[in-house]
Amino acid sequence: MATSTSTTTSLLPHFISLSNPPPPPQPHIKHLLPLKAIAAPQTTITKSNSHSSPSKPQWNIIQKAAAMALEAIESALTAHELDHPLPKTADPRPVKHKLPVAEKSGFHSRDVREEWSDPLFEPVAGHHFFDGDGMIHAVQFKDGSASYACRFTETQRLVQERALGRPIFPKAIGELHGHSGIARLLLFYARGLFKLVDHGQGTGVANAGLVYFNNRLLAMSEDDLPYHVRVTPNGDLKTVGRYNFNGQLKSTMIAHPKLDPVSGELFALSYDVFKKTGRSQQTSNPSSEPTMMHDFAITEKFVIVPDQQVVFKMSEMIRGGSPVVYDKNKVARFGVLDKYAEDATKMKWVEVPDCFCFHLWNAWEEPETDEIVVVGSCMTPPDSIFNECDEGLKSILSEIRLNLKTGKSTRRPIMSDEDQVNLEAGMVNRNMLGRKTRYAYLAIAEPWPKVSGFAKVDLFTGEVKKFFYGDEKYGGEPLFLPTDPNSEAEDDGYILAFVHDEKAWKSELQIVNAKTMNLEASVKLPSRVPYGFHGTFIGAKDLANQA
Template identity: 50%
Template sequence: MQVNNKLIACSTTTTSTTIINPFKHQNLYHSPLKITCKVLNPSKNIRTASASIISPSLPKIIEPLPKTQTESLPNYKPNLNNPLQRLASLALDKFEKSFILDQQKGHPFPKTVDPTIQLSGNYAPVQESPVQTGLEVLGEIPPDLHGVYVRNGANPMLPPSGAHHLFDGDGMIHAVKLGPGNKASYCCRFTKTNRFVQEKAAGRQLFPKPVSELHGQTGLLRLGLFYARAAMGLINPARGTGVANAGLVYFNGRLLAMSEDDLPYHVKINGDGDLITIGRFDFNEQVNCPLIAHPKVDPITGDFHTLSYDVLRRPYLKYFRFDKWGQKSREVHVPLPKPTMIHDFAITQKYVIIPDNQVVFKLSEMVWGGSPLRFDPNKKARFGILSKEDTNGLKIKWIEVPNSFCFHFINAWEENEGRNIVIIGSCMSPPDSIFTESDEPTQIELCEMRLDLETGKSTRRVIVSGMNLEVGQVSKHLLGRKTRYVYMAIADSWPKCDGIAKVDLVNGKVSKYMYGHDRYGGEPCFVPANYANNNNNSDCYDVNNELGNEDEGWIISFVRDGNVERSELVILTAKDMKQIGCVCMPSRVPYGFHGTFLDQKQLSVQKNN
């Protein structure tokens, strides 16, 4: 690793809390027995399911967080002293073993759901780590970069009893607190979802995994088993079934952890940098449906924009808006002919930009042994332009854009006095390569899509060719406004990330920072200089202060160095893309999904409920 052109290396020692792979320790559980951001699919080979699938053992049971005044976790445990419940539990367990677990033995798993691949290397889970201080810092932490970087990811608490997709793991947040004088600390904690609490108490999987297990007739059996256990009071899904493992966003004094199979979970960062799950957040009983993993917070108004899709009943899609105080101001039914997987969307100053792509839900496919999530080649990809002032969705305008499937959008804005909409996103081909095996190599191109609201026509232009660019960010000040720079993960070794690219949207210039041989990272987090040192009494910013200094700030990202089996947090200056600092992690940090940075002002005004 280089800092200021000098070769340096971390020399951290492993503490007693470090667990490189918890599935190598004694199994204290009894086995029998969503959708987010990316998946391992390195080749087309098929592995055979057998007892070796569950051969990795679990660590010692993870200790719960110490009780605090702010912790409010689900606490549901069935009363098995009831003879009827006891009998039902035994019968359903026997049914599960005979008709699901035993039946899957000897059958092949595609690589997209093969646990020996999905949980290999630095994708393997880790135990929780309490706060560890005094981390070694090489180079420097900028004095104004004072706050906490948090990153979400999937980290299964239990070993899979069968198929496993990367999106199925329990949510775990990794937090690095950065302070003056090169001080840094680290911790990681599970987000204590309703699902997590119940499965931890039982020591086994009770909730079906949407991506890897709800396929074909076995998927239907798993659904039936789940509903039967719920009907008998053996599990309680009423307080949520999601894993909260994908997105992270700060809104109105709360850090929210999200995945689109549930409502967000409120997580608080304590003064020492520890993480406490406050509970499932329903915006004070204003919403009771799952919300997608990538909401948008308008930097000027402070409004919170989000979507919710339903695969079973109309309306298949809803748009929600909450003002900066958390009061719901919009709930709009968006007309869609069929349920569609919508992982992300975009906003401009006046509009909400909604993708209606070709990856759809077709539950009838399960009856014939297939996956309910399908690529529909006959459907035309399009974008819906919904005015933020539209109260019923009837004025939404749809414009077709071929070959425009984007798992993630980076930004969008208006041009020509609102006549044109510009969308920046990573177009993926094949569109369903995240979920299904393909002989085609995955291609992810950073593209510009232009929509003409007057003519209804569109264009799509590849901004950077010959390079896979995924998961990226712009300056938070300019979300929904025209930006010059985007900061992207270079994913030529897909799904691993080889480095960070700063792309100039005006001239197409790409400035790269490569991690080096056998070093891989994830999503870059851009922290604007005046954001990190925010002293305002609001989450809103004056966009005029940002113009001309858009790349004034830092880029931070976790990196795993396979040469020495060490994890680091690297810090770059965004202007010149040079590394100025590195925090050596005391234990392994697995690859994950999305992150954000909370400054001192945001940390100081966090809410307890």
């Protein structure tokens, strides 16, 4: 799902082609990057943390005095802000081998990795579940048994806070609102002025998404560059560091890149767009205000860029509110642009009124009607997940049709009213991304914000099959793992999900047959797996070829 912060610049979709050596990246623009992928994804779940004790910073007398003064100011500022104490986060753990795999029935060995958002330290002020430090959980299947590891991703932010023994970096959603948010920012920059912290090497949490690309497992959030995490031979996790695609990426990148299953290119929205063709290409489409853009979609030929009604208005902080706001006067629209466009002159914008999709599950072309079909979950109220709105949240799986000839759009719910449930976080068969797909596998986000199960939805008929984890059991995003990438049956595979039993305080990995929707296996895990966001799959061959 979302990350602690989204791109806070004006909407500037920007496309660049890069080769070896890459041309210099273009600043201050959003970008798509098509990069040649080395291998297909497979399943693994991971976490990252450090293996050595942090060293305390060595400050001079002026720095010590400044630190004491700023801490006193911060304590006074945040004394009344922490209204919601949180449960203790999961501790990072080394690999545990030979875990029991129950109810095996034809499930073949795979590796699964998923991203969680867990604060290393208990927050001193406001906290949102998008604000936690990135943690990767990894389950590996090998020789009929399973192993599990979890580690914090060693971001520069986490490394510095661990050395200081307390949270220092502002939390983008939970803290940066109103006058106290402005004060928190000023305190943070004052600490930087006295060199008590270093924010020049990134401030992100790497807590929202994972992708395996170009022989690297990348942990991502919208507030920083991706972090390269290596899976060790025994299944543990080790953070390598920030990854900029060999100098191609100089700014933040969203946590939902799209890997084209046919071309092997990776597309991602950010401040630049890349593809390995040897030329630099860019397009820009300025908007009057920064747009909250968490996800996008691709088809065989096009990129679909949402420009919706949730925007960033820093002036709202001066008025005492959140900078993430719903602009009711803005008309949502989707931009359609050729994947390899050299400029923005051929960007086609199609208005889709009153539409906010936090996630887009797939898109494809229907040339016979000159339409692009986009499948996403339309959320109301649009800003509810950022501002803890008391209104009942609805997330309706919808089909949006963009007519490129008329410039008009239509939108309809895919499921009937009697089958309607909130569906958020999930995927289609990734071997068919950007192509016409029949099924989507999505988390049942009820009771919000918990996930009680998942649904397999027929996107053509609206038929829904639901799988629930059990009494007082909740989980995260369902991951669809194809049995055979060349299978003719789109739903030939397994659905995997981490599940936590709140009564027994135990966690497991449940493995469900995607065709029958029956539980086929489960792995009992040695520690609690907190509720998290998105995951990916990594195969044994890919792991053996890691950079």
